[in-house]
Amino acid sequence: MKKATTKKGVSKTKPIQAFVHASYVYTGEGIVEKEGRMLVPSDLSGIEDGAVVFDSDRILWVGPTSEIPSEYKGVKRTDLKKRNAIMPGLIDAHTHLVFAGSRAHEFARRCAGATYQEIAEEGGGILTTVNATRAASRQELFELALKRALIAYRHGVRTIECKSGYGLDHEAEMKCLKVVSDLAEALPQMTFVSTYLGAHAVPAGMKKAKYIDEMIHRTLPEVAKKKLARFCDVFIEEGYFTLQEGERILRAAKKLGLETKVHADELSNTESARLAAKLEASSADHLLKISDKGVAALAKSDTVAMMLPGTAFYLKAQFAPARRLLDAGARVGIATDFNPGSCYSLNLPLMMNLSALYLSMNAAEIFAGVTYSAAASLGLQHRKGALMEGYDSDFVVLPYEHFEEMYYRMGW
Ligand SMILES: [Zn+2]
Structure with a gap:
């Protein structure tokens, strides 16, 4: 058995x-080897009749059930009877999880048929959310976000990125980022990654330069x-x-040791x-209107091109290329781009x-989109x-035998 050291220095067995x-263990090893580029369906690297040996922290062994090393023969086993597939925990790498208020009426x-402009003139739009979030x-905010995080969890999401951006002033933005820390503490079964998006919009009544x-x-x-943010x-x-x-804001952030993302x-x-x-x-996220030069630049870079197809669908816009x-x-x-x-x-x-x-997108591209590439967009690809x-x-553990069934079902 592996030994671990607790905070008090006492050795504890994990x-x-x-x-x-x-039915299958989808390791995604082929995707890792190719660093998420030029994927074909076999890069899912599915092991038929597979097994995963693990402790509370790390995966210790993955392979066919018939080949489990003798040292792990006696460990506690859960038999999935070839009815369920296993895949890495899903990663939702772009959400605006923390806000208050509802825009159902809008x-x-x-x-x-109302236009965005008309809705804004009626006092709707982002302003509604900013006012409710500040209040x-x-x-x-924590209680609202907690309920949402648990909904994501039920969809298989184990790592979630959360942006601020509905406070739009110093105090309210800090409050929203602290809520993400509160979530991480309350839900240790999930990994929270926080992003400062003060530059989401210019707050009403403030000059942009001053903001x-x-x-x-x-x-x-x-x-x-x-x-408070990575x-x-x-x-x-x-x-x-x-x-x-x-560019000015992002360069200032980099100087302070933060990594960067762009709604692009x-x-x-x-x-x-x-x-x-x-x-x-x-990452560069959205990309509905990306130019050929933009495509070439991203292809040459390590920057992950984040697709948010739910947003294009919801806005009845043309999808990203x-x-x-x-x-x-x-x-x-x-990612979902969950936002109000x-x-x-x-x-x-x-x-x-x-x-x-x-x-x-093909099966391996879709798989990578919510596993390896999503992890890479959060700097977590070496552990998630x-x-x-x-x-x-x-x-x-999926309630299906094959990965493809996960996205064949619509909105389950
Ligand atoms: Zn967004």
Whole structure:
């Protein structure tokens, strides 16, 4: 048995156990070897009648049940009777989990034909969410976000990225990031990764230049000092932040030791995907309007191209050109973009379904999108997103025999 040392320095045995006779264990090893590029379905690396041996922290062995090493023969076994497949825990690498208020009424207005402009003029849109989020206490925000995190968990999500961005002033943004720390403490069965997205919009009643100064000189240094976020993200878009402003904010974040992400080329082409590649950002997200140069830049980089097909679906917009990115050799992730305005869904398997239908992604590309490539977009690819010896004991037992059944079912 493996020994572990507790905080008090007392040696403690970590119980080892095994899941055996899984219909398949999808390790994703082929995806890891190719670093998520140019994938074919066999890169799922499914082991038929497979087994996983693990302790509370790490995976100790993966392979066919008939070949379990003798040292693990006596460990506690759970027999899956070839009815269930095992895959790495899903990773939702782009969510706006922390906010208050509802925009259901606005959704109904939009479906009845109201334009975004009309809704904004009625006081709707992001302003509604910002006001409700500012008014809510840390505890209230925590309770809302906790319920949402548990919904994601039930869909197989074990790692979730959460952005701030509905506070839009120093105090409220700090409050939202603290809520992500609270979630990590309350739900140790999930991994939370937090991202500071102060540059989501310019708060009403404040000059943009002044807000950018506040972010760079006050909020970002405090976020870095208190380790409240691993990433800094910027929404580069006409009417929000320009390419130059985005670059300034992201460079300031990098100087403070944060990693970067970009909401890029969503509603119009701003060449922000190229900026993401230039800054070696961990991901460039959305990309509906990415240019050919942007595709080429991402393909050459390690920056993950994050597809958010639920948002395009929800907005009835044209989907991102995933095939062009994949065929050029880019690493492509899939996330929900859960947020109150443009995608109210925490169902990552539904996004996998949309990726098959509308992004024409193959099984290994879809698998990588919510495992390896999603992990890479969060800097976690060496411990999450694959089932290999030494990786985190982070996997899900599917109620299906084959991985493909997971996204064949729509919205289950
Ligand atoms: Zn987003």
